[in-house]
Amino acid sequence: MKRKTLTQYLVEQQRQADGLGAEVRLLIEVVARACKSIGHAVGKGALGGVLGSLDSENVQGEVQKKLDVLSNEILLEANEWGGHLAAMASEEMETIHAIPNRYPKGEYLLLFDPLDGSSNIDVNVSIGTIFSVLKAPTHVAGAPVTEADFLQEGSRQVAAGYAVYGPQTMLVLTVGKGVVGFTLDREMGSWVLTHENIRIPEDTREFAINMSNMRHWAPPVRRYIDECLAGATGTRGKDFNMRWIASMVADVHRILTRGGIFMYPWDAREPGKPGKLRLMYEANPMSFIVEQAGGAAVDGVNRILDIKPGQLHQRVGVVLGSRNEVERVAQYHREAGQ
Ligand SMILES: O=P(O)(O)OC[C@H]1O[C@](O)(COP(=O)(O)O)[C@@H](O)[C@@H]1O
Numbered sequence: 001m002k003r004k005t006l007t008q009y010l011v012e013q014q015r016q017a018d019g020l021g022a023e024v025r026l027l028i029e030v031v032a033r034a035c036k037s038i039g040h041a042v043g044k045g046a047l048g049g050v051l052g053s054l055d056s057e058n059v060q061g062e063v064q065k066k067l068d069v070l071s072n073e074i075l076l077e078a079n080e081w082g083g084h085l086a087a088m089a090s091e092e093m094e095t096i097h098a099i100p101n102r103y104p105k106g107e108y109l110l111l112f113d114p115l116d117g118s119s120n121i122d123v124n125v126s127i128g129t130i131f132s133v134l135k136a137p138t139h140v141a142g143a144p145v146t147e148a149d150f151l152q153e154g155s156r157q158v159a160a161g162y163a164v165y166g167p168q169t170m171l172v173l174t175v176g177k178g179v180v181g182f183t184l185d186r187e188m189g190s191w192v193l194t195h196e197n198i199r200i201p202e203d204t205r206e207f208a209i210n211m212s213n214m215r216h217w218a219p220p221v222r223r224y225i226d227e228c229l230a231g232a233t234g235t236r237g238k239d240f241n242m243r244w245i246a247s248m249v250a251d252v253h254r255i256l257t258r259g260g261i262f263m264y265p266w267d268a269r270e271p272g273k274p275g276k277l278r279l280m281y282e283a284n285p286m287s288f289i290v291e292q293a294g295g296a297a298v299d300g301v302n303r304i305l306d307i308k309p310g311q312l313h314q315r316v317g318v319v320l321g322s323r324n325e326v327e328r329v330a331q332y333h334r335e336a337g338q
């Protein structure tokens, strides 16, 4: 059976009655090409001199790895000249990156976490790239794009996706009509559609959370995990398994593949921050993908895609995955009045 490539899939989406715009199609192809380059650099590891840290910190005060910066540069360079974007924003840049005047400009905004799971780079564990596409709301030819133009609810994303650099390199994508997955054919250099209509089972027996933070959790999170740990002898009446890769991309990819719940909730280590993960280029794209696959995503109580961002690098609590489990966690928060 001859499988479709990413290009063929996107052209088909464009040809549908309420189809994908040509600009969005082309910019997704550019992002996918950039992910191929990042995947190539990841694969070279120590041979390519890409492991290890730099002396610099990003806007969040995190030490930058060489691959964080390289991946950011690859995405910026690939997307600057294509003519589909008005501006970009990234985990690794303090403010937005407007398309330079020497290039034609488009009507879309691209946000990315160029390299997700940075702590896993040097230990050769799966890492990834996450991206989100928004329409520039006030874009008028020639008018400068501002950071405020990016501050849109996740429900307004026109596309979102991630690449996971693991045993296989994969690209998982939604343009708002379900979720599909492509595997990189490394010999041919093309993204091949291997996972059509990805669906997350509604129930699960597997949870993902960093258990070392247990003493800092809020009571509803503690209650949920305690019940999972009690297993068949507790109120849940079934045993649960646990996984924590510490790359959101890889943890979410597992959930899209076989179900599960992923949690990075608020905790008392930094009580003033709503969570560790970033809303606009981690939680929003992942929530869009998860919802499109039949799952759910909340910050504890509220749907993540309904949150009106106040800042580009805003953080958020994240609970996503199998619908019935996410609903249970939200219920425990509601019962606790949180
Ligand atoms: O080390 P921790 O606290 O468990 O955090 C793991 C989380 O941090 C992250 O790595 C943050 O992403 P970055 O590597 O892009 O900063 C998530 O991918 C992951 O879920």
Ligand SMILES: [Mg+2]
Binding pocket: 113, 115, 116, 117, 248, 282
């Ligand atoms: Mg990340």
Ligand SMILES: [Mg+2]
Binding pocket: 068, 091, 113, 114, 115, 116, 117, 118
């Ligand atoms: Mg990152």
